[in-house]
Amino acid sequence: MTIRKKIILFSALALGAFFIALYLVSRFALLNGFARLESNYAHENVQRLQNEVEKEQKQIQLMARDFGEWDRTYEFMESKDPAYVRSELSDDTFKIMGVNLFVLYDPTGQSVLHKSVGGWVPDPGDLQAIVNARLNLVPVGNRPPAPAGILELKGRIFLLAYQPILSSRGGGESRGTLVMGRELDPGVVSELSKSVGVPVWLEPADQAPQPTAQGSAWSDGTNSVRFESDSTMLEYLAIKDSYGVTRRLLVGRIPRSLKLEGSRVTRYLLALLMLVGAVYCGGLFFFLEEVLLTRMASLNHEITKVTVSGDLSLRLSTGSHDELGALATAVNTMLAAVQKTKSDLLQAQESLRFHAEHDALTGVLNRRAIRDLLRKELARCRRERNSLGVILADVDHFKKINDRYGHAAGDAVLVTAMQRISSCLRSYDVVGRYGGEEFLIIAPGCDLEFAQKLAERIRAAVSEELIDLGDASTSITLSLGVTLGTAESDPEFLVTLADSAMYQAKRNGRNRVEVSLELPETEGLEVSDQVQ
Numbered sequence: 001m002t003i004r005k006k007i008i009l010f011s012a013l014a015l016g017a018f019f020i021a022l023y024l025v026s027r028f029a030l031l032n033g034f035a036r037l038e039s040n041y042a043h044e045n046v047q048r049l050q051n052e053v054e055k056e057q058k059q060i061q062l063m064a065r066d067f068g069e070w071d072r073t074y075e076f077m078e079s080k081d082p083a084y085v086r087s088e089l090s091d092d093t094f095k096i097m098g099v100n101l102f103v104l105y106d107p108t109g110q111s112v113l114h115k116s117v118g119g120w121v122p123d124p125g126d127l128q129a130i131v132n133a134r135l136n137l138v139p140v141g142n143r144p145p146a147p148a149g150i151l152e153l154k155g156r157i158f159l160l161a162y163q164p165i166l167s168s169r170g171g172g173e174s175r176g177t178l179v180m181g182r183e184l185d186p187g188v189v190s191e192l193s194k195s196v197g198v199p200v201w202l203e204p205a206d207q208a209p210q211p212t213a214q215g216s217a218w219s220d221g222t223n224s225v226r227f228e229s230d231s232t233m234l235e236y237l238a239i240k241d242s243y244g245v246t247r248r249l250l251v252g253r254i255p256r257s258l259k260l261e262g263s264r265v266t267r268y269l270l271a272l273l274m275l276v277g278a279v280y281c282g283g284l285f286f287f288l289e290e291v292l293l294t295r296m297a298s299l300n301h302e303i304t305k306v307t308v309s310g311d312l313s314l315r316l317s318t319g320s321h322d323e324l325g326a327l328a329t330a331v332n333t334m335l336a337a338v339q340k341t342k343s344d345l346l347q348a349q350e351s352l353r354f355h356a357e358h359d360a361l362t363g364v365l366n367r368r369a370i371r372d373l374l375r376k377e378l379a380r381c382r383r384e385r386n387s388l389g390v391i392l393a394d395v396d397h398f399k400k401i402n403d404r405y406g407h408a409a410g411d412a413v414l415v416t417a418m419q420r421i422s423s424c425l426r427s428y429d430v431v432g433r434y435g436g437e438e439f440l441i442i443a444p445g446c447d448l449e450f451a452q453k454l455a456e457r458i459r460a461a462v463s464e465e466l467i468d469l470g471d472a473s474t475s476i477t478l479s480l481g482v483t484l485g486t487a488e489s490d491p492e493f494l495v496t497l498a499d500s501a502m503y504q505a506k507r508n509g510r511n512r513v514e515v516s517l518e519l520p521e522t523e524g525l526e527v528s529d530q531v532q
Contacts, residue, residue: 014283038258042217042225045196045254046235050223052195053159053237053250057148060161060182063097064147068163068178069170077104077112077165077175089115098188101158101181103130104165112176118183126153130179133242134162149242150184157184157202157239157248184239184248192250200252205238207249217256222246225254232256295324303331312339359433361411362418370432370440374491377444382487389443389451390485392498393421393458396477396510398437409469413476420461424454438502440495448484448515455480455513463511477511479503484517 067073067088076084089102094117101122103114111127122130133151148161158181164174182188184202193200217225217233225235237250299316306314312335316328357369365373377388395401395417402410414437421431421439434440441458443451459478466473481501485494501516508514 010283014279017279034258038256039218041258042233042235042254045198045252046218046223046225046237049192049196049200049235049237049250049252052192053239055195056182056188056192057159057161060099060159060180061148061163063099064161064163064178064180067102067180069166069168071168073104073165073178074167074172074175077106080112085113085115091117098182099180100183100185101160101179103127103179103181104176105131105179106176107174118185120154120156122153129153130160130181133160134177134179150239150247151181151241152247158182159184160242189250193252196252198252198254200250202239203249203251205246205248227256228253230256292324295319299324299328306335312342362415362433364418364422364439365430365432367432367434370430370434370442371491371495373430373432374440374442374485374494377442378485378487378489378491378494380444381485381489385487386445387447388485389441389446389448389454390483390494390498391441391443391451391455391458391480392434392495392502393439393441393455393478393480394502394506395437396479396506398476401474401476405469405472405474409472409474412469413467413474416467417462417476417478421458424458424461429454434495440498448482448517451482451484452513452515455482459511459513479505479510480513481505482513482515 072084072088075081094100094102094115100118100120101114101116103122104112106112109131111124114122114127116122130151130153133149147163148159151158151160160179160181163178163180165176165178166172166174189200189202215227217227219225222238223236225233228234233254233256235252235254237252238246239248239250241247302314302316306312315332315335318325318328318332357365359366374390380386381388395413398410398413401413414433418431418433418439421441425431425441426443428444430442432440432442441454443454446454459480463475463477466475479502481498481504483494483497483501485491497516497519500519501514504516505512505514
């Protein structure tokens, strides 16, 4: 039997007991409780709206503190540097912060700087009103007044924050007061509406709620919630300025469903449903716990184990043949597919990485990879204050080999040359194919003398034995240029030095090693066609 059938069977038995118990409780038992719940609900909605307004004020206070306790603002009050206004008080900055008003006052209360956005500019009377409002902030109970308040300026309601202008560490003598304000405009009211989840709007203070036949759901003398209709209530939150005068009413429409729904439920004897439903739900929970939830918890534990360990080879126990067993089987199938896909992906990534960094013919690092490695080794030289040898080797008369024996023979020559070069290197030396027949060798932690000896060893190893080409054999030689890299070296310049030394070796007869620590004259860098 499936879990669904088990639940349906148990539900039918529980519902029979439910209908028997319907008449055992009075239908009026919950009416007073619903009335109290509705009053509490109304109070909570007013409190939530009030908390959102206070949150807006706290945001303004935080931004005002950030600007007020900032060295740039502190220095501006002394230097009056216009660059501070251009860089820090742009309109875009104000839009991002949601600030409409910014004023700096000196210690005497005189405005040093004021800026506003939104098509409104404060006049001297407005600036003086802002200062006066600071002196009349209303204490909250036994606490001193907060460094924030509300003020009406020319019909606009502003949430203001006052902050002494101090250094970034909050010290030093105050150089004045910073005032930051956000207008309680439709945009802010719309955000409040989204936050509390009900429609909210502003109304004039003289449109205070009047007693209605429906009555009041809750009131504290200043704020209140009144019934608007059978389905809605209006909550009124007084917006008081710094003088304690109500300037606006923040009104929200909240659904009135709790008591009405309770009344309807009670009228149709559905109040008893709650009691018997609790018994029903308790029994159903016990049943689900034993039959369904325990198994789901076990599956969840096994899935968590797979997730935490990352071991995709683990499998879930299927248990009985029902929906949960089918689910576990499906998850196991998915884990197997993901395990295979992950393995294939790792192999593909490793293959791509190798081919992106290695030469297809010789198997050593390609030009880009060896140049990147040279940069990293020079960075290590700077950290460890060490030096490294850079050797550029070129196969002599390689074009003649290609022309005489063919390109397949040329490829065999390059592979053999690379093998003989690698056999001469230390375990931490690196060689890469830099060009067609050019190889770049990096020897970390060596001086110029060691690098030169290494180059001679490579030259001898490459030229001492013939190379078998199948039907024929040939010998090759290398021209090598050696230079030394230090902490101050540029990687491109090092390669250029090694290249210059290598061409000098070719000009001097090939099959030799030349050293270069500085570039020769310009004409010396030109390589003739004969050398090539």
